[in-house]
Structures are given as structure tokens and as C-alpha cells.
Amino acid sequence: MNSLTGPLKMYGDVPVAEVGVGTTSRRADFRHGGYPKFPLAEPTLASEILRTEDTLTAPGNCGRVATPRIVGGSTSIYGNHPWQVEIEIYKRGDGFIHHCGGAIISPLHVLTAAHCLKQPALSRHDFRIKVGDHNLRQSDQDEQMFEVENFTTHPDFAVGGHYNNDVAVIKIKAQRGEGFQMSRFVTPACLPTSYTSYTPGTHCQVSGWGLTDADNYFSKPHVLHSTEVLLLSDTKCKELHSLRGYGQGMICAGHLDGGRDSCNGDSGGPLACNIDGTHILMGLVSWxxxxxxxxxxxxxxxxxxxxxxxxxxxLE
Known part of the structure; x- marks a missing residue:
């Protein structure tokens, strides 16, 4: 049975890590003036609904790490981002290769960006999920690999649109009745609640295997990278992206002087923010x-x- 880091809320029979906090590859053209932080691969086909307030407790907490962090666009230490997911896609001639990022939110569920999955003629068989992964060229200590049972993209996400509703839930196929085996290297991110405070200036970490140089397709790292960014106010985000389709269901983060950001290949990856000492999944890399x-x-x-x-x- 999985050892879940807690406390954990039960939504029906699904345990979810949650905390409440007080009040380029190729440079893809984005039709509204930007571009999605999109996958590097060209694929080949081959509630707040609280059902119970029961709380499970287990050693440790979601959204916590046991190692120091490196910031500023550097290689991450293994275990710094234990909720990090690597989504791979099948490419004829190459097998499964890096495609997108994601975040663990339960022993069976991953959150990612809808644009990573909603492409013509792709099915669950075209993807596989890795957790506990750090170096893409070798098998890491707690690395685990799973097939996809199913995935659900937001019904109002539209390919080629403004990237509104860019969110999807992946359910992995359990192995011998079990999902992700939790450890210091594999841990769910804490979901926010409706009461979690969104505070501009909050320090967050974005992580992934995306390009380290937007102008260099070959700057794809084989080890996980991370950088620190700051949450910006909704007013500032709208001001800076007013002509690019910024709207509801979006937040922005970064540094106004530039230099630190997510990039192509980081799509769907976690934006984990340090709120009162716990890292909460506030966002997913979108565009x-x-x-x-x-x-x-x-x-x-x-x-x-x-x-x-x-x-x-x-709960479905």
C-alpha cells in the first residue's frame, strides 16, 4: 500500500494532498502574440466537491522537500521537486521521448497542461508517465514508470485559441493495484484551497527539462532544472499581456528584468510556491x-x- 505524505483530504475514495493557508524546440507561433511553452517532440501516432472531511495523516507533509534548493536557472538537486512528473510521448524511430511536465496530486493522478495532450489523433497509448526522474539519460534511485489509464482535458480548452482552460488530469494505470510509491523523491504537491492567499511577490519554483536557451533547440538539458520566480499581481499580468489573450484562469510569474523563466519543453510543469513554509501548486506552465x-x-x-x-x- 502506498505511503502517502499527509495530511490528506479524501474526495470520495480519492486521497488528495491539500493544505489551507490563511486569508525552443522550434519557436511555435502563437496566434495571439505569444506561444505555448510547448513540447519538444513531434508525435508519431502508434471541490471543492468535498465528499467527506476525513483526514489521513502520515509522516511528513505534502509540498515539502528534504534538500536545499538551487535557484536562478540551475541544475536541481535530486529530491528538490518530488512532485515533478515527466510525460513522454512515442515518436516513431526514437521510442518514448520527453514531451511535457506535470505534477503529482495523488497516488493515481497527475496535473498537466491540456495543450500537452489535446492534439489530433493522440490517445492514452501515445504517452507514458515517469516520477522520481531527474536524469533523463539514466535510471534514478526512486524512478517509477506508468502507463496512462485515461486523461481528461478541460472541456472548454480549444486548440489554437487563447490557451484558456489549459488544464488536464491524467490517471495512471495502477501496477498490482498500486499507484505511485511515495518517498522523499516522490511526493504529491499540495493543492491550494479556495482560502489560499494569492500574494504578489510570493517566491515560487518552476521546474522542468525545457530549453535553457530559447534560441537554441539543442539546449535541452538531460537533468531537471529549476528557477525561482515571483508571483505578479493580476493587474500587472493583464497590463503586460493585454494583447496576448491573458484572462480568467491564468496567473503570471517571473521577474520584470527577465532572465529567469520557463521555456519550451517545460509545458504542464509545476509552479510550486512557498507559502508559510509549504510548497503549494499554484500553477502549471502554459504559455x-x-x-x-x-x-x-x-x-x-x-x-x-x-x-x-x-x-x-x-472522482470519476
């Missing part, structure tokens, strides 16, 4: 205008905005 440019912070799917939908999908 942006170039990478790390001044006054062009990255745009992320707002997890808090989609909590009801996420939890309802997990």
Missing part, C-alpha cells in the same frame, strides 16, 4: 512570449481557479 525576456513573465494555469473541476474529474 508566454519568448523566454526570460524583460516585462514578459511566463503565464501559468491558475490551479485555484480550477479546483472544482479538478476534484470532480478525480
Amino acid at each position: 508566454g512570449k519568448n523566454c526570460g525576456q524583460p516585462s514578459l513573465p511566463g503565464v501559468y494555469t491558475d490551479i485555484q481557479y480550477y479546483l472544482n473541476w479538478i476534484k470532480s474529474v478525480m
Whole structure:
């Protein structure tokens, strides 16, 4: 049986880590002036709905790490981002290769960006999920690999649109009746609640295997990278992205002087923010205008905005 880091809320019979906090590959053109932080692979086909207030407790907490952090776009230490997921896609001739990021939210569920999955003629068989992964060129200590049972993209996400509703839930196929085996290297991210405070200036970490240089397709790292970004106010995000489709269900984070940002290949990856000492999954890498440019912070799917939908999908 999985050892879950807690406390954990039960939504029906689904345990979910949650805390309440007080009040380029190729440079894809984005039709509204930016581009999605999109996968590097070209695929080949081959609630707040609280059902119970029961709380499980287990050693440790969701959203906590046991190692120091490296910031500023550097290689991450193994275990710094234990909720990090690597989503791979099948490419004829190459097998499964890196595609997108994601975040663990339960022993069976992963959150990612809808644009990572909703492409013509792709099915669950075209993807596989890795957790506990750090170096893509070797098998890491707690690395685990799973097939996809099913995935659900937000019904109002539209390919080629403004990237509104850019969120999806993946359910993995259990192995011998079990999902992710939790450890210091594999831990669910804490979901926010409706009461979690969104405070501009909050320090967050974004992580992934995306490009480290937006102009260099070959700058794809084989080890997980991370960088620190700051939450920006909704007013500032709208001001900076007013002509690029920024709207409801989005947040932005970065540095106004540029230099630190997510990039192509990081799509769907976690934006985990340090709130009262716990790292809470506030966003998923979605889209942006170039990478790390001044006054062009990255745009992320707002997890808090989609909590009801996420939890309802997990109960299906």
C-alpha cells in the first residue's frame, strides 16, 4: 500500500494532498502574440466537491522537500521537486521521448497542461508517465514508470485559441493495484484551497527539462532544472499581456528584468510556491512570449481557479 505524505483530504475514495493557508524546440507561433511553452517532440501516432472531511495523516507533509534548493536557472538537486512528473510521448524511430511536465496530486493522478495532450489523433497509448526522474539519460534511485489509464482535458480548452482552460488530469494505470510509491523523491504537491492567499511577490519554483536557451533547440538539458520566480499581481499580468489573450484562469510569474523563466519543453510543469513554509501548486506552465525576456513573465494555469473541476474529474 502506498505511503502517502499527509495530511490528506479524501474526495470520495480519492486521497488528495491539500493544505489551507490563511486569508525552443522550434519557436511555435502563437496566434495571439505569444506561444505555448510547448513540447519538444513531434508525435508519431502508434471541490471543492468535498465528499467527506476525513483526514489521513502520515509522516511528513505534502509540498515539502528534504534538500536545499538551487535557484536562478540551475541544475536541481535530486529530491528538490518530488512532485515533478515527466510525460513522454512515442515518436516513431526514437521510442518514448520527453514531451511535457506535470505534477503529482495523488497516488493515481497527475496535473498537466491540456495543450500537452489535446492534439489530433493522440490517445492514452501515445504517452507514458515517469516520477522520481531527474536524469533523463539514466535510471534514478526512486524512478517509477506508468502507463496512462485515461486523461481528461478541460472541456472548454480549444486548440489554437487563447490557451484558456489549459488544464488536464491524467490517471495512471495502477501496477498490482498500486499507484505511485511515495518517498522523499516522490511526493504529491499540495493543492491550494479556495482560502489560499494569492500574494504578489510570493517566491515560487518552476521546474522542468525545457530549453535553457530559447534560441537554441539543442539546449535541452538531460537533468531537471529549476528557477525561482515571483508571483505578479493580476493587474500587472493583464497590463503586460493585454494583447496576448491573458484572462480568467491564468496567473503570471517571473521577474520584470527577465532572465529567469520557463521555456519550451517545460509545458504542464509545476509552479510550486512557498507559502508559510509549504510548497503549494499554484500553477502549471502554459504559455508566454519568448523566454526570460524583460516585462514578459511566463503565464501559468491558475490551479485555484480550477479546483472544482479538478476534484470532480478525480472522482470519476
